[in-house]
Amino acid sequence: MLEEWFFWAYERHQNVLSWYIRPLFLLPFCFFAYRRSLKGIAVVLLLLLxxxxxxxxxxxxxxxxxxxxxxxxxxxxxxxxxxxxLMTLLVPGSLAALAYAFWKRSWLYGLLVLNLIAVLKIVWSIYFGGDSVSAVVAPALTGLVLCNAVIAAALYWLRKRKRQPRQY
Known part of the structure; x- marks a missing residue:
């Protein structure tokens, strides 16, 4: 039964649209970590998986x-x-580090961890995937660029908002 499900899921994982959206789940993951919402983080992880x-x-x-x-x-x-x-434990470990960085409101460390996750995914893919790595690079880099852009824009917006006096 589990083996059947595994192969059913892998057939659908061949659709590269899933490869492009998966990195984008890191945005709500970071948002809920920043908001210190364990429930939000758990829901995002379930959706990601x-x-x-x-x-x-x-x-x-x-x-x-x-x-x-x-x-x-x-x-x-x-x-x-x-x-x-140990190598596989890097996945939950890096997600925990990402959540911790945003939980502590450290935008710089959060961005560093986010970029490290993407780079390590690409390096792992090159090491194990050989010639097939070309399939992974575009979705990984696209997700990385979008995540960096959205997080940088959110940081800019928050800093700008803090500088403006409140009007009632």
Whole structure:
């Protein structure tokens, strides 16, 4: 049953639209961390985890996408050793660091962690994905640029708002 679900989800994960929207979930994640809302963070994480299978299975799949997902599948279903477990723990660890930075209202550290997450994802993809990495780079960089732009705009807006006297 679990194996059936796994392959059903992976078929839908071949739709690259899910690859483009997933990084954007970091925006509400950062927002709820900034607002110190554990419930909001939990909901965003649930949506992020489920987003890979929101889209229908594509009619045609780019060979690089197929190759990259096969590598990911082999990685997940392959033998697990201590090094692989520690590397995989970087995902929740980096999300915790991102939440902590925004929880503490540290925009600079938040942006640093956000950029580090994207760079590490690309480096991991290059290391394990080989030639298929081209499928991952565009969604990762697009998400990174958008997230940086929105967070920078939010910081600008907050600072501008603080400088203006309140009018009643």
């Amino acid at each position: 489920s987003s890979m299978f929101w889209f229908p299975k594509p009619a045609a799949v780019d060979p690089h996408v197929q190759q990259f997902l096969q590598m990911e599948q082999d990685y997940l279903l392959g033998e697990w050793n201590l090094a692989k477990m």
